Amino acid sequence: MNYEDLMKECFKLAKKGAGRVLTNPMVGALVYKDGEVIGRGYHKSFYDEHAEIDCFKNLKEDPKGATLFVNLEPCSHFGKHPPCVDEVIRRGIAKVVIANLDTNPKVDGIKKLKEAGIEIVTGVLEDEGKKLNEKFFFNMKYKRPLVSLKYAMSLDGKIATETYDSKRISGEKSRTYVHKLRNDYDAIIIGKNTLLKDKARLNCRLKDGVDPIRVIVASDLAFDPDLDIFNLESDKKTYIGTIGDKETNLNADLIYCKEKDGQVDLKDLVAKLYEMNVSSILVEGGSILNSSFLEEDLVDKVYEFIAPIVVAGENSRSAFMGEGAKTIKDAKKFRIDHIERFDEDIMLEVRNVYRNFS
Ligand SMILES: NC(=O)C1=CN([C@@H]2O[C@H](COP(=O)(O)OP(=O)(O)OC[C@H]3O[C@@H](n4cnc5c(N)ncnc54)[C@H](OP(=O)(O)O)[C@@H]3O)[C@@H](O)[C@H]2O)C=CC1
Numbered sequence: 048m049n050y051e052d053l054m055k056e057c058f059k060l061a062k063k064g065a066g067r068v069l070t071n072p073m074v075g076a077l078v079y080k081d082g083e084v085i086g087r088g089y090h091k092s093f094y095d096e097h098a099e100i101d102c103f104k105n106l107k108e109d110p111k112g113a114t115l116f117v118n119l120e121p122c123s124h125f126g127k128h129p130p131c132v133d134e135v136i137r138r139g140i141a142k143v144v145i146a147n148l149d150t151n152p153k154v155d156g157i158k159k160l161k162e163a164g165i166e167i168v169t170g171v172l173e174d175e176g177k178k179l180n181e182k183f184f185f186n187m188k189y190k191r192p193l194v195s196l197k198y199a200m201s202l203d204g205k206i207a208t209e210t211y212d213s214k215r216i217s218g219e220k221s222r223t224y225v226h227k228l229r230n231d232y233d234a235i236i237i238g239k240n241t242l243l244k245d246k247a248r249l250n251c252r253l254k255d256g257v258d259p260i261r262v263i264v265a266s267d268l269a270f271d272p273d274l275d276i277f278n279l280e281s282d283k284k285t286y287i288g289t290i291g292d293k294e295t296n297l298n299a300d301l302i303y304c305k306e307k308d309g310q311v312d313l314k315d316l317v318a319k320l321y322e323m324n325v326s327s328i329l330v331e332g333g334s335i336l337n338s339s340f341l342e343e344d345l346v347d348k349v350y351e352f353i354a355p356i357v358v359a360g361e362n363s364r365s366a367f368m369g370e371g372a373k374t375i376k377d378a379k380k381f382r383i384d385h386i387e388r389f390d391e392d393i394m395l396e397v398r399n400v401y402r403n404f405s
């Protein structure tokens with residue numbers, strides 16, 4: 048029995064829940080007995096049963112004495128569902144192989160499994176498991192959604208010209224990857240000007256992709272109701288994060304936020320989205336909104352697509368504007384996690400050095 052290969056299969060199963068599990072982790076499970084896998088399952092959505100239970104439902108024979116592979120420690124608490132450990136014990140599983148411990152403070156599944164005499168192996172492909180569920184582990188640690196910024200810029204750091212043109216900075220392959228991000232993130236946030244200038248739709252245009260909820264940040268609600276974003280065919284809603292006690296006839300729900308310097312208090316908006324079970328937010332700009340997130344110290348990650356063009360011009364729009372650091376020592380610091388090439392473009396995936404993702 049190759050622990051790593053079987054755990055990789057759990058990760059593959061777990062990923063089928065991407066975009067659907069919200070603040071829950073992505074979990075895959077399989078039962079291995081006498082040299083073969085006798086059942087597989089995964090956590091399908093935030094509201095569905097856990098991976099272990101789904102796996103037990105798909106068994107083709109009695110799992111007594113078998114090994115359960117699961118990428119997260121089985122739960123031991125009563126949440127929306129009864130504890131998985133009880134079912135693991137009841138089914139007569141002899142050994143449980145795990146990638147990651149569950150950092151949810153309500154969970155101590157290992158203790159209960161050990162008390163029942165079940166052998167435990169932990170830490171199999173631990174780092175890969177942490178990366179897979181980085182949003183969940185981040186949520187548990189910081190009690191808020193993971194916030195990532197995404198933008199496409201020129202070699203000289205511009206995301207739009209002075210006439211606010213930003214169409215087709217990055218190429219098609221980069222744009223396809225953005226739709227994968229939209230699939231994986233629970234919410235997308237844009238600033239009012241980006242909606243007005245780009246007529247953004249913010250849906251996921253991959254086949255069988257999952258739409259995120261769409262959030263526009265605006266202190267007033269003077270939008271054309273015919274904009275696509277208010278008329279999408281989507282199972283997710285469009286929201287406007289706003290201030291004051293306004294009402295609207297737009298096809299959008301309002302999220303009433305605290306006010307900060309006459310604008311939406313982004314910390315409050317992020318906290319309210321967390322209450323709506325949003326585990327991750329992709330901020331798709333523009334410059335003013337990106338800068339506000341940076342100033343609020345709410346940027347955990349950045350996906351930066353760089354296209355080999357130069358825009359130049361004092362009045363063109365940079366990825367970040369605002370006041371800016373006075374000295375390099377004061378610059379916000381990120382670490383490059385991943386570099387990928389998409390035809391002509393490259394993408395940098397970076398993370399805030401002050402956040403602990405482990
Ligand atoms: N290349 C790329 O990847 C992208 C490029 N763009 C480009 O960026 C340009 C638009 O960017 P920009 O003009 O900077 O505007 P934004 O899209 O960032 O919108 C800013 C507006 O949002 C509203 N807002 C409300 N609360 C806040 C808050 N807390 N912080 C910041 N804004 C808030 C404000 O309007 P109010 O107070 O009136 O409500 C503010 O003026 C467009 O040309 C677009 O094409 C946009 C996204 C991505």
Ligand SMILES: Nc1c(N[C@@H]2O[C@H](COP(=O)(O)O)[C@@H](O)[C@H]2O)[nH]c(=O)[nH]c1=O
Binds near residue numbers: 070099125
């Ligand atoms: N998705 C998942 C687990 N998730 C654990 O359960 C918590 C959510 O519980 P509930 O509200 O009942 O869905 C979540 O925060 C995490 O600790 N556990 C598992 O054994 N297997 C699974 O597949």
Ligand SMILES: [Zn+2]
Binds near residue numbers: 097098122130131132
């Ligand atoms: Zn469980």
